[in-house]
Each structure stands twice: as C-alpha cells, then as structure tokens.
Amino acid sequence: MDVTLSVNGETHKLDIEPRVTLLDALRDRLGLTGSKKGCDHGQCGACTVLVNGRRVNSCLSLAVMHEDDEITTIEGIGMPDDLARLQQDFVECDGYQCGYCTPGQIVSATAAIEEAKLGWPSYVSPSLADMGELTDEEIAERMSGNLCRCSAYPGIRQAIARAAEAEDKA
Amino acid sequence: MTRTFRMNEVQPRLLDETGQGIIGAPLVRPEGHLKVSGQATYAAEAKVENLAHGVLVRATITKGRVLRVDEAGVRDMPGVLAVHMTDERMIRNPAQGMMGESPVRDGKYIEYLGQPIGVVVADTFEQARDAAQRLKLEYSEEEAEVDPDNASETEWTDKEDYGDIDMAMDKAAHSVDEEYITAAHVAGAMEPHAAIAVWEGDKVTLHGSCQLVQFNVKELADALNIEEENVRILSPYIGGGFGSKLGISNEAVAAAIAAKDLGRPVRVVMSRQQVFDAVLRRTETTQRIRLAAEADGTLLGIEHRDRVSNLPNEGFSEPTNQATHFLYGGANRRYRQETARIHRNPSGSVRAPGEAVGMVALETAMDELAEASGVDPVELRLRNIPETHPETGLPYSARMLAECLKDGASSFGWDQRQSPRARREGDWFTGMGVASAARMNMLLPSEARVILTPTGAIVETDMTDIGTGTYAILGQIAGEMLGLPRELVEVRLGDSSFPKAAGSGGSFGAASSGSSVFLACKAIRDQIADKMGCGGDDLTLSNGLARCGNVEKKLEDLIDSDIVEVAQIKPGDTRKEAFSSGFGAHFAEVAVHAWTGEVRVKRMAGTFAAGRILNERTARSQCWGGMIWGIGTALTEAAEHDPRRGHIITRDFANYHMPAHLDVPQLDVKFLEERDDYANPIQAKGIGELGISGAGAAVTNAIYNACGVRIRKFPAHPDVVLEGLMAFD
Numbered sequence: 001m002d003v004t005l006s007v008n009g010e011t012h013k014l015d016i017e018p019r020v021t022l023l024d025a026l027r028d029r030l031g032l033t034g035s036k037k038g039c040d041h042g043q044c045g046a047c048t049v050l051v052n053g054r055r056v057n058s059c060l061s062l063a064v065m066h067e068d069d070e071i072t073t074i075e076g077i078g079m080p081d082d083l084a085r086l087q088q089d090f091v092e093c094d095g096y097q098c099g100y101c102t103p104g105q106i107v108s109a110t111a112a113i114e115e116a117k118l119g120w121p122s123y124v125s126p127s128l129a130d131m132g133e134l135t136d137e138e139i140a141e142r143m144s145g146n147l148c149r150c151s152a153y154p155g156i157r158q159a160i161a162r163a164a165e166a167e168d169k170a
Numbered sequence: 171m172t173r174t175f176r177m178n179e180v181q182p183r184l185l186d187e188t189g190q191g192i193i194g195a196p197l198v199r200p201e202g203h204l205k206v207s208g209q210a211t212y213a214a215e216a217k218v219e220n221l222a223h224g225v226l227v228r229a230t231i232t233k234g235r236v237l238r239v240d241e242a243g244v245r246d247m248p249g250v251l252a253v254h255m256t257d258e259r260m261i262r263n264p265a266q267g268m269m270g271e272s273p274v275r276d277g278k279y280i281e282y283l284g285q286p287i288g289v290v291v292a293d294t295f296e297q298a299r300d301a302a303q304r305l306k307l308e309y310s311e312e313e314a315e316v317d318p319d320n321a322s323e324t325e326w327t328d329k330e331d332y333g334d335i336d337m338a339m340d341k342a343a344h345s346v347d348e349e350y351i352t353a354a355h356v357a358g359a360m361e362p363h364a365a366i367a368v369w370e371g372d373k374v375t376l377h378g379s380c381q382l383v384q385f386n387v388k389e390l391a392d393a394l395n396i397e398e399e400n401v402r403i404l405s406p407y408i409g410g411g412f413g414s415k416l417g418i419s420n421e422a423v424a425a426a427i428a429a430k431d432l433g434r435p436v437r438v439v440m441s442r443q444q445v446f447d448a449v450l451r452r453t454e455t456t457q458r459i460r461l462a463a464e465a466d467g468t469l470l471g472i473e474h475r476d477r478v479s480n481l482p483n484e485g486f487s488e489p490t491n492q493a494t495h496f497l498y499g500g501a502n503r504r505y506r507q508e509t510a511r512i513h514r515n516p517s518g519s520v521r522a523p524g525e526a527v528g529m530v531a532l533e534t535a536m537d538e539l540a541e542a543s544g545v546d547p548v549e550l551r552l553r554n555i556p557e558t559h560p561e562t563g564l565p566y567s568a569r570m571l572a573e574c575l576k577d578g579a580s581s582f583g584w585d586q587r588q589s590p591r592a593r594r595e596g597d598w599f600t601g602m603g604v605a606s607a608a609r610m611n612m613l614l615p616s617e618a619r620v621i622l623t624p625t626g627a628i629v630e631t632d633m634t635d636i637g638t639g640t641y642a643i644l645g646q647i648a649g650e651m652l653g654l655p656r657e658l659v660e661v662r663l664g665d666s667s668f669p670k671a672a673g674s675g676g677s678f679g680a681a682s683s684g685s686s687v688f689l690a691c692k693a694i695r696d697q698i699a700d701k702m703g704c705g706g707d708d709l710t711l712s713n714g715l716a717r718c719g720n721v722e723k724k725l726e727d728l729i730d731s732d733i734v735e736v737a738q739i740k741p742g743d744t745r746k747e748a749f750s751s752g753f754g755a756h757f758a759e760v761a762v763h764a765w766t767g768e769v770r771v772k773r774m775a776g777t778f779a780a781g782r783i784l785n786e787r788t789a790r791s792q793c794w795g796g797m798i799w800g801i802g803t804a805l806t807e808a809a810e811h812d813p814r815r816g817h818i819i820t821r822d823f824a825n826y827h828m829p830a831h832l833d834v835p836q837l838d839v840k841f842l843e844e845r846d847d848y849a850n851p852i853q854a855k856g857i858g859e860l861g862i863s864g865a866g867a868a869v870t871n872a873i874y875n876a877c878g879v880r881i882r883k884f885p886a887h888p889d890v891v892l893e894g895l896m897a898f899d
C-alpha cells in the first residue's frame with residue numbers, strides 16, 4: 001500500500017506491505033541504516049527514532065501508521081561532518097565500543113534530555129512534582145530502555161550529562 | 171617480502187624512546203564520527219544491488235532427521251524465490267574459535283532444538299520470514315538427553331595432580347569444601363549475526379560479522395567445498411563479538427549457498443531468538459572447590475573440579491580452572507573436568523572462557539577461607555601470592571597483583587568494611603567485597619603491512635575491531651613509530667585480502683596485531699635511518715621530521731616513493747622463560763534489600779596491570795565492559811534451558827537479563843604502570859577479558875558482607891538471596 005513518510009525533513013513515497021515495520025522501511029526501503037536492529041521486539045532500543053519529537057522503538061511500529069508524522073533518525077541528528085553536540089560528547093567520553101547500540105542511545109538521549117528539561121519525573125525522582133537534578137541515576141533510569149552489551153554505560157552517561165549541562169548553559 | 175620475527179628474547183622498550191608521544195594517550199577513536207552518526211556499516215548494511223532476503227528455518231525437535239519438506243506449500247507464496255532445505259553443506263552450528271575448517275555438516279540430521287536446517291529466500295524480508303515460518307517439516311524423532319547433571323555420556327577432558335590434596339585437607343587448620351553453580355550465558359552482541367553473499371563466477375565475497383577473518387575464510391571455503399582463494403570476507407565493523415563471532419556461522423553458509431544457486435546476492439540475518447538458539451553459549455557449570463590452609467591462611471592446596479556440557483563432537487570444554495593453576499600457591503593441587511555430552515545448543519567461547527565463571531567460584535571460595543581463618547580477604551590473597559608458578563616453577567613475567575590489591579583497597583576505602591550484617595540503613599544492608607583478577611596472556615602469529623607515503627601512513631591487516639579499539643591503537647602504534655600524528659595514519663581492517671592477523675579473540679588481538687604493526691614500522695624506520703645515514707638507534711621521528719644527531723629533514727623530502735613493509739610476529743622462547751598474565755583487583759559495594767533480596771551495586775572499582783596500555787581511553791572502556799559483565803554474571807544473567815527439550819527458553823532480551831543502565835553505577839578503573847618484557851616487543855598484554863575475570867565474585871562477596879548470605883548459585887537472583895535471608899529469621 002502507498003504511504004508517504006517524512007523523514008529528517010524529506011518526504012518519501014513508498015509502496016509497501018502493511019506488515020513492514022518502520023525500522024525495516026527506514027533501513028531496507030530508504031537505505032537509512034543508521035537506525036539499528038538488535039532484537040526486533042522492543043527490548044533493546046537500538047532502533048530508537050523520534051516520532052514528532054517523542055522517542056519510539058521503530059521495530060515495534062508499522063511504517064504505514066506514520067503517514068502524517070515527522071520522523072527523525074540518527075541521520076537527522078547529525079552526520080559525520082556535522083555532528084550534534086551530544087554526538088561529539090559520545091566521541092569524547094568513549095560512549096560506545098562496537099557502535100551498534102550507539103545511534104539508538106543518542107536518539108533516545110536526545111529526547112531524554114528534552115523530557116528532563118520539561119521536568120518529567122522518573123521512577124528514581126525524589127517526587128512526582130519535582131524531578132530535582134539530572135543526576136547520573138536519573139540519566140540511568142531514563143536510558144534503561146537502551147541496552148549496550150559492550151557495556152559502555154559509564155561513558156554514555158558521562159556524555160549525556162555533558163551535553164545536558166552544555167544545553168543548560170546555552 | 172614478509173619479515174618474520176620470533177619472540178625469542180626480551181626486546182628493548184623502543185616505544186618508551188620514540189618521540190611522537192601518542193602511545194598510551196587517551197585519544198578518541200578515529201572511527202568515532204561514523205559510529206555516532208550510524209554511518210559505520212555493519213555486515214547487513216553493505217550497499218549491494220539486487221539483494222534477495224533469506225530467513226533461516228529452525229528445527230523444532232531436539233534430535234532426529236528431516237523426513238519430508240513441504241516445499242510446494244510455500245513455493246507459490248508471493249515473492250518466494252527459493253527454498254534450501256537439508257543441503258549437505260549446511261553446518262550444524264557455528265565453528266569453534268580458530269578451527270579453520272567446517273564444523274559438523276549434515277543437512278538432514280538435527281542435534282539440538284533450534285538448529286538452523288535451511289533457508290527460505292524471497293524478494294523481501296517480510297515474505298521470506300512468512301514463508302520460513304509456514305514451511306511444514308516432517309521428522310523422525312529420536313530420544314535425546316538434555317540434562318547435564320544426569321547425562322549418561324560424559325568425558326574426562328582434564329585431569330591433573332600435583333602433590334596430595336587429600337593429605338593437605340586432612341592436615342589443614344582451615345578448609346573450604348563447597349559446590350558452586352553458574353548459569354549458562356550468551357554473548358548477546360547487539361548486532362545479530364548477519365551476512366551478505368555476493369558471487370562473481372566461482373568467487374564469493376561475504377560481508378560478514380567475523381572476529382577471526384583468516385580462519386573464517388578457511389571455514390567457509392571448507393563448508394562450501396570450494397578453494398580458499400575463492401573466498402573473500404569483509405568485516406570492517408562488527409557490532410560486538412565477545413566470542414560469538416569467532417567461527418563461521420550458519421547465516422554465512424546459508425547466504426553463500428542460496429546466493430550461488432539463485433545467481434543473485436542474498437542477505438541472511440539471524441533474528442535475536444535464532445542467535446539465542448544456535449550461536450555458541452557459555453556452558454553452565456557445577457564446580458567443586460576445596461581449599462586447604464594453615465592457621466594463618468597460607469594455602470596448602472587447591473582442588474578445582476567442574477562439570478560442563480557440550481554437544482557430541484564439539485571440541486570445546488570451558489577451561490574453568492585456567493586461572494586456578496597460577497593465581498595462588500599451595501603445593502597440593504588437583505584438577506578434574508568432566509564434560510557431559512547432551513543436546514542443548516552447543517557451547518563455546520564467550521568472553522573470558524574459563525576465568526569468567528571459574529574465577530567466580532575460586533574467588534568465592536577464597537572469601538569463604540578468609541571467613542574461616544579470620545584473615546582479612548585482601549590480606550589472605552596477598553599471603554597466597556606464590557613466588558613462582560606453582561606448577562611449572564616459571565617466574566612471572568610481570569605481576570602486580572599485590573600492588574593492585576593494595577592500591578584498590580586504599581582508594582576504595584576497604585578499611586571502612588565492617589563485619590557481615592553490621593551496616594543497615596532502613597531496609598537495606600550494605601557491604602563490600604573483593605576479588606582478584608587474572609587472565610593469562612597470549613601472543614599469536616599476526617601479520618600487517620605498513621605503507622609510508624610522503625604525506626602519511628597506511629596500515630593494512632585483516633585484524634578486526636569488535637569495539638575493542640583496534641582502529642585507535644594500531645594508528646597510535648604506527649604514528650608513534652613513524653613520528654606522525656595519528657590523523658595522518660589510516661588504518662584499514664577486516665578485509666581478508668590484507669595480511670593475516672591473529673584476529674579478535676582471547677584478548678590476544680591488540681598485542682599480537684600491534685606487534686606486527688610495530689615490526690613493520692621498525693623496518694621502515696631502518697630504511698629512513700639508512701637514508702639519513704645513521705643507525706636506527708640514533709634516529710628520532712616526530713611530527714613528520716626525521717632527526718639524526720644535528721641533521722634534520724622533513725619526511726616528505728626524504729622519501730620520494732612509498733616505503734612498504736610487511737611484518738609478522740610469532741611467539742617464541744620467551745614464553746618458556748616466564749609466565750605472562752594480566753592481573754588486577756576488583757572491589758564492590760552493594761546494598762541488599764532485607765525483605766525482597768534485591769541487590770543493587772552501589773560502587774565498583776578495578777585496579778589493573780596489563781603491561782603497556784596502548785590507549786588509556788579504549789582500555790578503560792574494555793575494563794568497564796568486563797566489570798559490567800561481572801555484574802551480569804553475579805546478579806542477572808541466566809540462559810535457562812527447557813528440561814525436556816534442551817533449548818534456551820530465555821531466548822530474548824526481555825527474558826535474558828543483561829545489565830541495563832540502572833544496574834550499573836559509574837565505575838572507577840585505574841591502570842598501574844607496567845611493562846611486560848616477555849610478552850611481546852611492545853610490552854603490552856590483553857585487557858578485554860581481564861576486567862570480567864573475578865568481577866562477579868567481588869559483587870557476591872559483597873552480598874555476603876552486607877547480609878551474611880553466601881552466594882554459591884549464580885546469578886544471585888532475589889529468590890536465591892531471599893532464601894538465605896530467611897535462614898536468619
């Protein structure tokens with residue numbers, strides 16, 4: 001069936017079966033292989049993209065459901081010659097090893113920083129009314145949907161903390 | 171021409187004399203910008219035209235034969251191009267590390283549930299998946315044993331005795347005699363196994379996820395019954411390995427068979443569940459440790475027995491007692507290993523095969539001995555560091571175990587540790603634990619080509635980077651040796667047309683491939699020295715300038731054409747003169763919930779000595795990774811097998827619990843300055859597995875110190891801890 005996807009500000013017309021996931025549409029049909037497939041079951045976060053600014057596991061969503069949505073993938077966050085601040089911090093803090101979970105971590109963290117800015121509390125926040133500081137534990141909780149088997153977790157969170165702080169100052 | 175160098179004698183520490191000053195420096199990874207933007211291309215992402223998609227078909231019985239395949243039932247489904255079932259070339263399971271030949275092949279015979287027995291190919295992934303799931307098979311089923319504890323077929327794979335451990339136990343003032351059980355584990359690399367096969371005539375190019383390229387070429391060629399020269403493997407980026415991609419795997423063979431037949435490139439990617447089903451797991455273990463000690467805790471002897479499992483005809487048994495042989499003294503020693511032959515999915519190397527689970531048992535037993543003898547656990551370990559290798563009598567090449575234990579203890583605040591159950595805040599008990607780390611070090615043959623051009627240098631080797639930092643460190647070694655900033659060194663990896671490297675495995679990759687790059691650069695330095703008219707020892711190279719005495723020249727003026735050197739390192743006599751291993755110490759502080767048995771790691775620190783550190787930043791990441799795997803071993807990870815059919819039932823990431831962000835605090839990692847002169851000409855040792863070795867026991871020993879519950883069954887899931895806690899009521 002026909003679907004028009006808006007990805008990173010560009011429109012793409014596709015003729016695909018309804019059973020094609022958003023992730024497979026991005027990777028196989030549009031050649032945007034920055035989003036990774038680690039489990040295809042919503043259990044690892046490697047496929048995280050932003051849909052209208054909110055993070056979702058694109059493996060758990062069908063492409064045909066996103067006709068009017070604005071989708072942002074890692075390619076839309078920053079490419080090698082024009083990295084976003086958060087991506088640079090991942091490089092600086094060695095927030096990766098093999099790099100396979102990395103786009104998902106970065107897309108997820110991009111939204112997590114925004115969510116924290118809006119004051120959304122998490123499971124580890126001191127209270128529902130006040131999330132307090134964006135501590136290492138807060139970042140850890142907010143990022144626990146993104147697995148990293150290389151276990152670059154300490155570096156990933158250092159990078160996120162740096163980027164969040166820089167954004168705070170800006 | 172390849173220059174071959176055997177490590178027959180200790181070499182001068184040239185990397186301490188060179189002038190560029192980047193060796194060891196915490197430089198960021200050169201490929202970092204590609205990884206953070208998703209532009210590093212993993213196997214499934216190679217840009218190939220006209221790609222068809224294959225999905226593996228799994229056996230749904232444990233043992234038996236395929237009698238009939240209902241091909242017709244799926245042949246007419248939309249998009250279906252081919253059904254390849256019961257092909258004689260299909261391998262039973264992935265090859266074990268460094269096999270260099272095909273694993274067991276018999277397309278019709280099934281030996282474990284989930285065994286990939288064929289592949290369905292279609293125009294799209296969705297079509298292929300649908301058809302693969304609908305394909306009807308008929309089997310003749312046979313009885314299969316799947317329980318390692320009661321297997322009728324077992325083999326004694328390791329028996330060794332020194333002195334008389336029974337006598338030592340009899341006369342010991344303090345002793346430990348306990349059984350430890352560890353769960354089966356999976357590597358769980360985030361990139362599922364993937365391959366794209368492209369044929370041109372008789373030649374196949376495989377875009378694969380391969381840790382040991384030169385061996386994988388041989389394995390694939392053998393499986394396909396073709397000549398090695400006709401196989402090329404490309405593996406520039408690998409989304410994690412941890413041993414699971416050491417050997418050629420089912421998806422690669424299936425893709426190659428299907429692509430040849432179809433005359434069209436085929437991609438096969440395992441689903442996550444298939445990775446659990448078919449890729450080599452770490453065996454479950456049952457270990458018995460006996461320690462005999464004098465009144466002051468000095469060991470009289472050690473016994474380490476274990477029972478592991480594997481499929482029939484798999485030549486691998488987890489070397490559980492590997493570190494027990496050399497970590498602590500005691501004249502009386504006994505080792506026994508029994509391998510149960512059962513039809514669970516096959517076992518093989520997963521990060522630190524041997525130490526990862528063997529040291530959990532040994533280091534728990536040491537904690538039990540500390541308790542029994544009343545000696546502090548750090549002090550007990552210090553007292554039992556042997557002068558020389560307790561079995562071979564060899565000296566240690568470089569061993570800073572004592573320094574690591576002492577340094578770690580003081581920076582962690584070990585002196586604040588209290589007796590078990592003494593620290594309780596609200597519902598949480600808090601305690602500290604320690605464990606030694608040891609992972610023996612290896613040097614393997616490895617070859618590299620280095621090309622010095624007037625404007626920079628290029629390194630080429632079929633070595634791989636599985637996240638370990640190979641791109642970073644090989645560039646640093648070449649830059650250091652040739653006097654170039656690393657930005658001017660291009661490192662090309664993972665292409666089987668390059669000189670053959672050791673590959674990534676067993677923590678031997680960095681030092682082995684690093685030595686080959688070092689040697690090639692050394693040969694280039696000699697050529698430059700010749701041109702400058704001085705001896706190699708008097709030459710200084712830095713920032714593109716060559717200096718001899720008071721003569722200084724720009725490299726670009728000095729060389730008019732490329733200088734190419736190919737060098738190979740081989741192990742030699744130094745390994746007979748001294749025993750080489752990395753060492754370290756882990757410290758952990760945990761909180762245990764008094765009513766639920768939940769355990770949270772509050773702090774964890776590791777101090778390590780692994781010879782020369784080639785890049786402090788990537789080395790630290792390796793240790794983070796290892797320590798976090800230790801947390802997984804201690805608290806969360808268990809591949810549970812179905813008791814009737816043998817397959818892994820926790821076959822996805824929702825049921826197999828790898829540590830997530832919130833399971834892991836910020837970790838402290840420190841390296842002690844060390845050079846291992848006997849290891850290799852760059853004095854470096856492996857580090858990828860040192861961080862996991864012993865780490866889990868530091869966590870579970872901390873559980874004991876917190877709440878008085880001794881963990882002997884791993885992982886310490888809340889039910890295990892709770893059972894112990896209830897004994898106190």
Ligand code: FES
Nearest residue numbers: 038040042045059
């Ligand atoms: S691939 Fe989508 S969550 Fe794992």
Ligand code: FES
Nearest residue numbers: 097099101148150
């Ligand atoms: S960097 Fe390898 S899985 Fe995260």
